[in-house]
Amino acid sequence: MTKSVFVAVTGRPNAGKSSLTNLLVGEKVAIVSPKPQTTRTRINGVLTRGETQFVFIDTPGMHKPRTKLSEQMIKAIDNSIADVEVSLLVVDATKKPAAYEDRLISDFKAKNSEVILLINKVDLIKNKEDLLGIISEYSKMYDFAEIIPISVKKQDNTELIIPAVEKYAVESPHFFDDDLPTDQPEKIWLSEIIREKLLNSLFDEIPHGIAVQVESLEYSKTNKGEDIVDIGIVIICEKQSHKGMIIGKGGAMLKKIGGLAREEMEEYFGQKVNMKLWVKVKEDWRNNEAAITDFGLNFE
Ligand SMILES: Nc1nc2c(ncn2[C@@H]2O[C@H](COP(=O)(O)OP(=O)(O)OP(=O)(O)O)[C@@H](O)[C@H]2O)c(=O)[nH]1
Ligand SMILES: [Mg+2]
The missing domain is CATH 3.30.300.20 (K homology (KH) domain)
Structure with missing residues:
Protein backbone atom coordinates (compact mmCIF):
# COMPACT_ATOMS: atom_id res chain seq x y z
CA MET A 1 0.00 0.00 0.00
CA THR A 2 1.71 3.17 -1.17
CA LYS A 3 1.03 6.67 0.09
CA SER A 4 1.73 10.18 -1.02
CA VAL A 5 1.52 13.66 0.38
CA PHE A 6 1.62 16.95 -1.52
CA VAL A 7 3.03 19.84 0.49
CA ALA A 8 3.00 23.49 -0.65
CA VAL A 9 6.01 25.48 0.57
CA THR A 10 4.78 29.07 0.83
CA GLY A 11 5.83 32.39 2.30
CA ARG A 12 7.13 35.85 1.47
CA PRO A 13 10.10 36.34 -0.87
CA ASN A 14 13.43 35.46 0.72
CA ALA A 15 11.93 33.55 3.70
CA GLY A 16 13.98 30.45 2.86
CA LYS A 17 11.43 28.29 1.00
CA SER A 18 13.80 27.02 -1.67
CA SER A 19 16.60 26.43 0.84
CA LEU A 20 14.14 24.40 2.88
CA THR A 21 12.85 22.43 -0.11
CA ASN A 22 16.41 21.49 -1.09
CA LEU A 23 17.20 20.44 2.47
CA LEU A 24 14.07 18.29 2.76
CA VAL A 25 14.63 16.59 -0.59
CA GLY A 26 18.38 16.26 -0.02
CA GLU A 27 19.28 17.64 -3.47
CA LYS A 28 19.45 21.07 -5.03
CA VAL A 29 16.21 21.25 -7.00
CA ALA A 30 15.63 24.99 -6.62
CA ILE A 31 18.09 27.85 -6.81
CA VAL A 32 18.70 30.07 -3.79
CA SER A 33 19.85 33.67 -3.51
CA PRO A 34 19.78 36.61 -1.10
CA LYS A 35 17.58 38.50 -3.59
CA PRO A 36 13.79 38.40 -3.19
CA GLN A 37 11.74 36.76 -5.98
CA THR A 38 14.38 34.24 -6.88
CA THR A 39 11.87 31.45 -7.53
CA ARG A 40 9.54 32.20 -10.46
CA THR A 41 7.37 29.15 -10.84
CA ARG A 42 6.33 26.06 -8.90
CA ILE A 43 9.06 23.46 -8.56
CA ASN A 44 8.38 19.96 -7.35
CA GLY A 45 10.90 18.48 -4.92
CA VAL A 46 10.30 14.75 -4.55
CA LEU A 47 11.39 12.54 -1.66
CA THR A 48 10.39 8.89 -1.41
CA ARG A 49 10.83 7.23 1.95
CA GLY A 50 9.60 3.66 2.22
CA GLU A 51 6.00 3.53 1.06
CA THR A 52 5.50 7.27 1.20
CA GLN A 53 6.25 9.81 -1.51
CA PHE A 54 6.56 13.42 -0.35
CA VAL A 55 6.06 16.08 -3.00
CA PHE A 56 7.23 19.49 -1.79
CA ILE A 57 6.01 22.25 -4.07
CA ASP A 58 8.39 25.17 -3.80
CA THR A 59 6.55 28.36 -4.81
CA PRO A 60 7.50 31.95 -5.67
CA GLY A 61 7.44 34.33 -2.71
CA MET A 62 4.08 36.06 -2.26
CA HIS A 63 4.24 39.69 -3.38
CA LYS A 64 2.19 42.41 -5.00
CA PRO A 65 2.05 41.77 -8.77
CA ARG A 66 3.61 44.59 -10.80
CA THR A 67 4.22 42.84 -14.11
CA LYS A 68 2.52 40.15 -16.18
CA LEU A 69 5.30 37.83 -15.01
CA SER A 70 4.41 38.41 -11.36
CA GLU A 71 0.75 37.73 -12.12
CA GLN A 72 1.83 34.28 -13.35
CA MET A 73 3.96 33.84 -10.23
CA ILE A 74 0.98 34.58 -7.97
CA LYS A 75 -1.15 32.10 -9.96
CA ALA A 76 1.51 29.47 -9.34
CA ILE A 77 1.23 30.11 -5.59
CA ASP A 78 -2.58 30.06 -5.47
CA ASN A 79 -2.75 26.95 -7.58
CA SER A 80 -0.20 25.16 -5.38
CA ILE A 81 -2.12 25.90 -2.20
CA ALA A 82 -5.33 24.61 -3.76
CA ASP A 83 -3.91 21.20 -4.65
CA VAL A 84 -2.19 19.92 -1.54
CA GLU A 85 -2.82 17.91 1.62
CA VAL A 86 -0.90 20.38 3.79
CA SER A 87 0.93 23.69 3.39
CA LEU A 88 4.03 25.01 5.07
CA LEU A 89 4.02 28.73 5.79
CA VAL A 90 7.67 29.73 6.03
CA VAL A 91 8.20 33.05 7.80
CA ASP A 92 11.33 35.02 8.65
CA ALA A 93 11.81 35.22 12.42
CA THR A 94 13.45 38.63 12.08
CA LYS A 95 10.51 40.24 10.26
CA LYS A 96 7.09 41.24 11.56
CA PRO A 97 4.05 39.62 9.92
CA ALA A 98 2.93 41.83 7.03
CA ALA A 99 0.74 41.94 3.92
CA TYR A 100 2.58 38.93 2.41
CA GLU A 101 1.50 36.69 5.26
CA ASP A 102 -1.99 38.23 5.43
CA ARG A 103 -2.58 37.43 1.79
CA LEU A 104 -1.46 33.82 2.17
CA ILE A 105 -3.45 33.34 5.34
CA SER A 106 -6.61 34.65 3.69
CA ASP A 107 -6.04 32.02 0.97
CA PHE A 108 -5.65 29.36 3.65
CA LYS A 109 -8.85 30.53 5.35
CA ALA A 110 -10.77 30.42 2.07
CA LYS A 111 -9.63 26.85 1.49
CA ASN A 112 -9.72 25.75 5.10
CA SER A 113 -6.15 24.51 4.62
CA GLU A 114 -4.07 22.50 7.04
CA VAL A 115 -1.02 24.67 7.64
CA ILE A 116 2.20 24.15 9.56
CA LEU A 117 3.94 27.39 10.50
CA LEU A 118 7.72 27.28 10.22
CA ILE A 119 9.45 30.22 11.84
CA ASN A 120 12.76 30.20 9.96
CA LYS A 121 16.12 31.91 10.51
CA VAL A 122 15.97 31.56 14.30
CA ASP A 123 19.78 31.53 14.15
CA LEU A 124 19.50 35.31 13.66
CA ILE A 125 17.47 35.83 16.85
CA LYS A 126 19.76 36.77 19.72
CA ASN A 127 17.19 36.78 22.49
CA LYS A 128 15.36 33.46 22.32
CA GLU A 129 12.50 34.90 24.39
CA ASP A 130 11.59 37.08 21.41
CA LEU A 131 10.46 33.87 19.76
CA LEU A 132 7.56 33.54 22.21
CA GLY A 133 6.27 36.94 21.09
CA ILE A 134 6.49 35.92 17.43
CA ILE A 135 4.72 32.63 18.09
CA SER A 136 1.88 34.33 19.93
CA GLU A 137 1.49 36.96 17.22
CA TYR A 138 1.16 34.32 14.49
CA SER A 139 -1.13 32.08 16.55
CA LYS A 140 -3.69 34.89 16.57
CA MET A 141 -3.67 34.97 12.77
CA TYR A 142 -4.57 31.35 11.98
CA ASP A 143 -5.28 28.04 13.63
CA PHE A 144 -1.98 26.41 12.62
CA ALA A 145 -1.75 22.63 12.89
CA GLU A 146 1.74 23.06 14.33
CA ILE A 147 4.25 25.83 14.91
CA ILE A 148 7.92 24.92 14.60
CA PRO A 149 10.79 27.41 15.00
CA ILE A 150 13.60 26.30 12.66
CA SER A 151 16.88 27.30 11.12
CA VAL A 152 17.45 25.85 7.67
CA LYS A 153 20.97 27.24 7.78
CA LYS A 154 21.89 25.50 11.04
CA GLN A 155 19.48 22.59 10.44
CA ASP A 156 17.82 23.29 13.78
CA ASN A 157 14.53 21.42 14.26
CA THR A 158 14.31 20.72 10.54
CA GLU A 159 14.17 16.98 11.27
CA LEU A 160 10.70 17.58 12.76
CA ILE A 161 9.18 18.61 9.43
CA ILE A 162 8.99 15.25 7.63
CA PRO A 163 7.21 13.51 10.54
CA ALA A 164 4.83 16.49 10.83
CA VAL A 165 3.78 16.35 7.18
CA GLU A 166 3.76 12.55 6.99
CA LYS A 167 0.58 12.61 9.09
CA TYR A 168 -1.22 14.01 6.05
CA ALA A 169 -0.13 11.26 3.66
CA VAL A 170 -3.00 9.52 1.90
CA GLU A 171 -3.22 6.11 0.28
CA SER A 172 -2.38 6.65 -3.36
CA PRO A 173 0.00 5.65 -6.12
CA HIS A 174 3.30 7.54 -6.39
CA PHE A 175 2.87 10.26 -8.98
CA PHE A 176 6.59 10.83 -9.59
CA ASP A 177 9.65 8.69 -10.22
CA ASP A 178 10.85 7.31 -6.85
CA ASP A 179 14.50 7.90 -7.74
CA LEU A 180 14.40 11.45 -9.08
CA PRO A 181 14.42 14.52 -6.79
CA THR A 182 12.46 16.63 -9.27
CA ASP A 183 10.45 16.41 -12.48
CA GLN A 184 11.94 19.68 -13.70
CA PRO A 185 13.28 19.34 -17.25
N1 LIG B 1 20.51 33.18 8.47
C1 LIG B 1 19.75 32.35 7.77
N2 LIG B 1 19.61 32.52 6.44
C2 LIG B 1 18.82 31.66 5.76
C3 LIG B 1 18.15 30.59 6.41
N3 LIG B 1 17.44 29.93 5.48
C4 LIG B 1 17.66 30.57 4.29
N4 LIG B 1 18.50 31.62 4.46
C5 LIG B 1 18.99 32.56 3.44
O1 LIG B 1 17.90 33.36 3.00
C6 LIG B 1 18.08 33.76 1.63
C7 LIG B 1 16.85 33.40 0.82
O2 LIG B 1 16.75 32.01 0.70
P1 LIG B 1 15.82 31.31 -0.42
O3 LIG B 1 15.77 29.87 -0.05
O4 LIG B 1 16.27 31.69 -1.77
O5 LIG B 1 14.43 32.02 -0.08
P2 LIG B 1 13.02 31.85 -0.84
O6 LIG B 1 11.97 31.93 0.21
O7 LIG B 1 13.03 30.65 -1.69
O8 LIG B 1 12.99 33.18 -1.72
P3 LIG B 1 12.13 33.48 -3.08
O9 LIG B 1 12.38 32.39 -4.04
O10 LIG B 1 12.72 34.78 -3.54
O11 LIG B 1 10.72 33.62 -2.67
C8 LIG B 1 19.34 33.04 1.15
O12 LIG B 1 20.41 33.95 1.22
C9 LIG B 1 19.50 31.91 2.15
O13 LIG B 1 20.84 31.50 2.29
C10 LIG B 1 18.34 30.41 7.83
O14 LIG B 1 17.83 29.51 8.48
N5 LIG B 1 19.13 31.34 8.44
MG1 LIG C 1 12.76 30.43 -3.73
Whole structure:
Protein backbone atom coordinates (compact mmCIF):
# COMPACT_ATOMS: atom_id res chain seq x y z
CA MET A 1 0.00 0.00 0.00
CA THR A 2 1.71 3.17 -1.17
CA LYS A 3 1.03 6.67 0.09
CA SER A 4 1.73 10.18 -1.02
CA VAL A 5 1.52 13.66 0.38
CA PHE A 6 1.62 16.95 -1.52
CA VAL A 7 3.03 19.84 0.49
CA ALA A 8 3.00 23.49 -0.65
CA VAL A 9 6.01 25.48 0.57
CA THR A 10 4.78 29.07 0.83
CA GLY A 11 5.83 32.39 2.30
CA ARG A 12 7.13 35.85 1.47
CA PRO A 13 10.10 36.34 -0.87
CA ASN A 14 13.43 35.46 0.72
CA ALA A 15 11.93 33.55 3.70
CA GLY A 16 13.98 30.45 2.86
CA LYS A 17 11.43 28.29 1.00
CA SER A 18 13.80 27.02 -1.67
CA SER A 19 16.60 26.43 0.84
CA LEU A 20 14.14 24.40 2.88
CA THR A 21 12.85 22.43 -0.11
CA ASN A 22 16.41 21.49 -1.09
CA LEU A 23 17.20 20.44 2.47
CA LEU A 24 14.07 18.29 2.76
CA VAL A 25 14.63 16.59 -0.59
CA GLY A 26 18.38 16.26 -0.02
CA GLU A 27 19.28 17.64 -3.47
CA LYS A 28 19.45 21.07 -5.03
CA VAL A 29 16.21 21.25 -7.00
CA ALA A 30 15.63 24.99 -6.62
CA ILE A 31 18.09 27.85 -6.81
CA VAL A 32 18.70 30.07 -3.79
CA SER A 33 19.85 33.67 -3.51
CA PRO A 34 19.78 36.61 -1.10
CA LYS A 35 17.58 38.50 -3.59
CA PRO A 36 13.79 38.40 -3.19
CA GLN A 37 11.74 36.76 -5.98
CA THR A 38 14.38 34.24 -6.88
CA THR A 39 11.87 31.45 -7.53
CA ARG A 40 9.54 32.20 -10.46
CA THR A 41 7.37 29.15 -10.84
CA ARG A 42 6.33 26.06 -8.90
CA ILE A 43 9.06 23.46 -8.56
CA ASN A 44 8.38 19.96 -7.35
CA GLY A 45 10.90 18.48 -4.92
CA VAL A 46 10.30 14.75 -4.55
CA LEU A 47 11.39 12.54 -1.66
CA THR A 48 10.39 8.89 -1.41
CA ARG A 49 10.83 7.23 1.95
CA GLY A 50 9.60 3.66 2.22
CA GLU A 51 6.00 3.53 1.06
CA THR A 52 5.50 7.27 1.20
CA GLN A 53 6.25 9.81 -1.51
CA PHE A 54 6.56 13.42 -0.35
CA VAL A 55 6.06 16.08 -3.00
CA PHE A 56 7.23 19.49 -1.79
CA ILE A 57 6.01 22.25 -4.07
CA ASP A 58 8.39 25.17 -3.80
CA THR A 59 6.55 28.36 -4.81
CA PRO A 60 7.50 31.95 -5.67
CA GLY A 61 7.44 34.33 -2.71
CA MET A 62 4.08 36.06 -2.26
CA HIS A 63 4.24 39.69 -3.38
CA LYS A 64 2.19 42.41 -5.00
CA PRO A 65 2.05 41.77 -8.77
CA ARG A 66 3.61 44.59 -10.80
CA THR A 67 4.22 42.84 -14.11
CA LYS A 68 2.52 40.15 -16.18
CA LEU A 69 5.30 37.83 -15.01
CA SER A 70 4.41 38.41 -11.36
CA GLU A 71 0.75 37.73 -12.12
CA GLN A 72 1.83 34.28 -13.35
CA MET A 73 3.96 33.84 -10.23
CA ILE A 74 0.98 34.58 -7.97
CA LYS A 75 -1.15 32.10 -9.96
CA ALA A 76 1.51 29.47 -9.34
CA ILE A 77 1.23 30.11 -5.59
CA ASP A 78 -2.58 30.06 -5.47
CA ASN A 79 -2.75 26.95 -7.58
CA SER A 80 -0.20 25.16 -5.38
CA ILE A 81 -2.12 25.90 -2.20
CA ALA A 82 -5.33 24.61 -3.76
CA ASP A 83 -3.91 21.20 -4.65
CA VAL A 84 -2.19 19.92 -1.54
CA GLU A 85 -2.82 17.91 1.62
CA VAL A 86 -0.90 20.38 3.79
CA SER A 87 0.93 23.69 3.39
CA LEU A 88 4.03 25.01 5.07
CA LEU A 89 4.02 28.73 5.79
CA VAL A 90 7.67 29.73 6.03
CA VAL A 91 8.20 33.05 7.80
CA ASP A 92 11.33 35.02 8.65
CA ALA A 93 11.81 35.22 12.42
CA THR A 94 13.45 38.63 12.08
CA LYS A 95 10.51 40.24 10.26
CA LYS A 96 7.09 41.24 11.56
CA PRO A 97 4.05 39.62 9.92
CA ALA A 98 2.93 41.83 7.03
CA ALA A 99 0.74 41.94 3.92
CA TYR A 100 2.58 38.93 2.41
CA GLU A 101 1.50 36.69 5.26
CA ASP A 102 -1.99 38.23 5.43
CA ARG A 103 -2.58 37.43 1.79
CA LEU A 104 -1.46 33.82 2.17
CA ILE A 105 -3.45 33.34 5.34
CA SER A 106 -6.61 34.65 3.69
CA ASP A 107 -6.04 32.02 0.97
CA PHE A 108 -5.65 29.36 3.65
CA LYS A 109 -8.85 30.53 5.35
CA ALA A 110 -10.77 30.42 2.07
CA LYS A 111 -9.63 26.85 1.49
CA ASN A 112 -9.72 25.75 5.10
CA SER A 113 -6.15 24.51 4.62
CA GLU A 114 -4.07 22.50 7.04
CA VAL A 115 -1.02 24.67 7.64
CA ILE A 116 2.20 24.15 9.56
CA LEU A 117 3.94 27.39 10.50
CA LEU A 118 7.72 27.28 10.22
CA ILE A 119 9.45 30.22 11.84
CA ASN A 120 12.76 30.20 9.96
CA LYS A 121 16.12 31.91 10.51
CA VAL A 122 15.97 31.56 14.30
CA ASP A 123 19.78 31.53 14.15
CA LEU A 124 19.50 35.31 13.66
CA ILE A 125 17.47 35.83 16.85
CA LYS A 126 19.76 36.77 19.72
CA ASN A 127 17.19 36.78 22.49
CA LYS A 128 15.36 33.46 22.32
CA GLU A 129 12.50 34.90 24.39
CA ASP A 130 11.59 37.08 21.41
CA LEU A 131 10.46 33.87 19.76
CA LEU A 132 7.56 33.54 22.21
CA GLY A 133 6.27 36.94 21.09
CA ILE A 134 6.49 35.92 17.43
CA ILE A 135 4.72 32.63 18.09
CA SER A 136 1.88 34.33 19.93
CA GLU A 137 1.49 36.96 17.22
CA TYR A 138 1.16 34.32 14.49
CA SER A 139 -1.13 32.08 16.55
CA LYS A 140 -3.69 34.89 16.57
CA MET A 141 -3.67 34.97 12.77
CA TYR A 142 -4.57 31.35 11.98
CA ASP A 143 -5.28 28.04 13.63
CA PHE A 144 -1.98 26.41 12.62
CA ALA A 145 -1.75 22.63 12.89
CA GLU A 146 1.74 23.06 14.33
CA ILE A 147 4.25 25.83 14.91
CA ILE A 148 7.92 24.92 14.60
CA PRO A 149 10.79 27.41 15.00
CA ILE A 150 13.60 26.30 12.66
CA SER A 151 16.88 27.30 11.12
CA VAL A 152 17.45 25.85 7.67
CA LYS A 153 20.97 27.24 7.78
CA LYS A 154 21.89 25.50 11.04
CA GLN A 155 19.48 22.59 10.44
CA ASP A 156 17.82 23.29 13.78
CA ASN A 157 14.53 21.42 14.26
CA THR A 158 14.31 20.72 10.54
CA GLU A 159 14.17 16.98 11.27
CA LEU A 160 10.70 17.58 12.76
CA ILE A 161 9.18 18.61 9.43
CA ILE A 162 8.99 15.25 7.63
CA PRO A 163 7.21 13.51 10.54
CA ALA A 164 4.83 16.49 10.83
CA VAL A 165 3.78 16.35 7.18
CA GLU A 166 3.76 12.55 6.99
CA LYS A 167 0.58 12.61 9.09
CA TYR A 168 -1.22 14.01 6.05
CA ALA A 169 -0.13 11.26 3.66
CA VAL A 170 -3.00 9.52 1.90
CA GLU A 171 -3.22 6.11 0.28
CA SER A 172 -2.38 6.65 -3.36
CA PRO A 173 0.00 5.65 -6.12
CA HIS A 174 3.30 7.54 -6.39
CA PHE A 175 2.87 10.26 -8.98
CA PHE A 176 6.59 10.83 -9.59
CA ASP A 177 9.65 8.69 -10.22
CA ASP A 178 10.85 7.31 -6.85
CA ASP A 179 14.50 7.90 -7.74
CA LEU A 180 14.40 11.45 -9.08
CA PRO A 181 14.42 14.52 -6.79
CA THR A 182 12.46 16.63 -9.27
CA ASP A 183 10.45 16.41 -12.48
CA GLN A 184 11.94 19.68 -13.70
CA PRO A 185 13.28 19.34 -17.25
CA GLU A 186 17.07 19.26 -17.35
CA LYS A 187 17.33 22.31 -19.61
CA ILE A 188 15.27 24.36 -17.18
CA TRP A 189 17.42 23.29 -14.25
CA LEU A 190 20.59 24.20 -16.15
CA SER A 191 19.22 27.63 -17.06
CA GLU A 192 18.29 28.19 -13.42
CA ILE A 193 21.89 27.50 -12.36
CA ILE A 194 23.01 30.35 -14.62
CA ARG A 195 20.30 32.61 -13.21
CA GLU A 196 21.44 31.78 -9.67
CA LYS A 197 25.01 32.83 -10.45
CA LEU A 198 23.70 36.06 -12.00
CA LEU A 199 21.49 36.80 -8.99
CA ASN A 200 24.44 36.29 -6.69
CA SER A 201 26.84 38.43 -8.73
CA LEU A 202 24.85 41.38 -10.06
CA PHE A 203 23.35 44.53 -8.61
CA ASP A 204 19.79 44.61 -7.36
CA GLU A 205 17.96 46.22 -10.28
CA ILE A 206 19.14 43.86 -13.02
CA PRO A 207 18.38 40.37 -11.72
CA HIS A 208 14.60 40.75 -11.76
CA GLY A 209 14.71 41.48 -15.47
CA ILE A 210 16.81 38.46 -16.36
CA ALA A 211 15.71 35.26 -18.07
CA VAL A 212 17.92 32.40 -19.17
CA GLN A 213 17.36 29.87 -21.95
CA VAL A 214 19.35 26.80 -22.86
CA GLU A 215 19.36 26.87 -26.66
CA SER A 216 21.36 23.75 -27.33
CA LEU A 217 22.67 20.74 -25.43
CA GLU A 218 24.77 18.10 -27.14
CA TYR A 219 26.86 15.21 -25.94
CA SER A 220 30.08 15.05 -27.95
CA LYS A 221 33.78 14.19 -27.74
CA THR A 222 36.87 16.36 -27.44
CA ASN A 223 39.81 16.00 -29.85
CA LYS A 224 41.34 13.64 -27.29
CA GLY A 225 38.21 11.50 -27.31
CA GLU A 226 36.96 12.63 -23.91
CA ASP A 227 33.21 12.88 -23.32
CA ILE A 228 32.00 16.47 -23.18
CA VAL A 229 28.64 18.22 -22.94
CA ASP A 230 28.27 21.23 -25.23
CA ILE A 231 25.79 23.77 -23.92
CA GLY A 232 24.66 27.00 -25.60
CA ILE A 233 22.92 29.49 -23.33
CA VAL A 234 21.24 32.83 -23.92
CA ILE A 235 20.82 35.38 -21.14
CA ILE A 236 18.00 37.82 -21.80
CA CYS A 237 17.93 41.21 -20.09
CA GLU A 238 15.73 44.28 -20.41
CA LYS A 239 18.15 47.09 -21.25
CA GLN A 240 21.26 47.70 -23.30
CA SER A 241 22.96 49.11 -20.18
CA HIS A 242 22.17 45.88 -18.33
CA LYS A 243 23.75 43.87 -21.12
CA GLY A 244 26.97 45.78 -20.53
CA MET A 245 26.93 44.99 -16.82
CA ILE A 246 26.23 41.31 -17.43
CA ILE A 247 29.14 41.04 -19.84
CA GLY A 248 31.37 43.13 -17.60
CA LYS A 249 34.69 44.80 -18.38
CA GLY A 250 36.41 42.83 -21.08
CA GLY A 251 33.85 40.06 -20.53
CA ALA A 252 34.95 39.54 -16.92
CA MET A 253 31.47 39.15 -15.43
CA LEU A 254 30.31 36.68 -18.05
CA LYS A 255 33.49 34.70 -17.55
CA LYS A 256 32.92 34.57 -13.79
CA ILE A 257 29.28 33.47 -14.17
CA GLY A 258 30.26 30.86 -16.77
CA GLY A 259 33.03 29.49 -14.57
CA LEU A 260 30.85 29.13 -11.49
CA ALA A 261 28.02 27.53 -13.45
CA ARG A 262 30.30 25.19 -15.36
CA GLU A 263 31.77 23.85 -12.14
CA GLU A 264 28.31 22.95 -10.88
CA MET A 265 27.20 21.48 -14.20
CA GLU A 266 30.32 19.33 -14.49
CA GLU A 267 29.57 17.90 -11.09
CA TYR A 268 26.00 17.21 -12.19
CA PHE A 269 26.95 15.53 -15.49
CA GLY A 270 30.06 13.85 -14.10
CA GLN A 271 31.95 14.99 -17.19
CA LYS A 272 33.42 18.07 -18.81
CA VAL A 273 31.14 20.86 -19.95
CA ASN A 274 31.81 23.33 -22.72
CA MET A 275 29.57 26.35 -22.36
CA LYS A 276 28.84 29.24 -24.69
CA LEU A 277 26.99 32.25 -23.30
CA TRP A 278 25.25 35.01 -25.22
CA VAL A 279 23.46 38.09 -23.90
CA LYS A 280 20.41 39.55 -25.63
CA VAL A 281 18.17 42.50 -24.89
CA LYS A 282 14.41 42.16 -24.97
CA GLU A 283 12.80 45.30 -23.66
CA ASP A 284 10.08 44.95 -21.05
CA TRP A 285 9.74 41.20 -21.66
CA ARG A 286 8.18 40.76 -18.21
CA ASN A 287 5.06 42.40 -19.62
CA ASN A 288 5.18 40.47 -22.88
CA GLU A 289 3.01 37.37 -22.74
CA ALA A 290 4.67 35.70 -25.72
CA ALA A 291 8.10 36.12 -24.14
CA ILE A 292 6.88 34.87 -20.75
CA THR A 293 5.48 31.77 -22.44
CA ASP A 294 8.64 31.31 -24.48
CA PHE A 295 10.76 31.35 -21.32
CA GLY A 296 8.56 28.68 -19.72
CA LEU A 297 7.21 31.09 -17.13
CA ASN A 298 3.57 31.16 -18.16
CA PHE A 299 1.82 29.20 -15.46
CA GLU A 300 -1.26 28.22 -17.47
N1 LIG B 1 20.51 33.18 8.47
C1 LIG B 1 19.75 32.35 7.77
N2 LIG B 1 19.61 32.52 6.44
C2 LIG B 1 18.82 31.66 5.76
C3 LIG B 1 18.15 30.59 6.41
N3 LIG B 1 17.44 29.93 5.48
C4 LIG B 1 17.66 30.57 4.29
N4 LIG B 1 18.50 31.62 4.46
C5 LIG B 1 18.99 32.56 3.44
O1 LIG B 1 17.90 33.36 3.00
C6 LIG B 1 18.08 33.76 1.63
C7 LIG B 1 16.85 33.40 0.82
O2 LIG B 1 16.75 32.01 0.70
P1 LIG B 1 15.82 31.31 -0.42
O3 LIG B 1 15.77 29.87 -0.05
O4 LIG B 1 16.27 31.69 -1.77
O5 LIG B 1 14.43 32.02 -0.08
P2 LIG B 1 13.02 31.85 -0.84
O6 LIG B 1 11.97 31.93 0.21
O7 LIG B 1 13.03 30.65 -1.69
O8 LIG B 1 12.99 33.18 -1.72
P3 LIG B 1 12.13 33.48 -3.08
O9 LIG B 1 12.38 32.39 -4.04
O10 LIG B 1 12.72 34.78 -3.54
O11 LIG B 1 10.72 33.62 -2.67
C8 LIG B 1 19.34 33.04 1.15
O12 LIG B 1 20.41 33.95 1.22
C9 LIG B 1 19.50 31.91 2.15
O13 LIG B 1 20.84 31.50 2.29
C10 LIG B 1 18.34 30.41 7.83
O14 LIG B 1 17.83 29.51 8.48
N5 LIG B 1 19.13 31.34 8.44
MG1 LIG C 1 12.76 30.43 -3.73
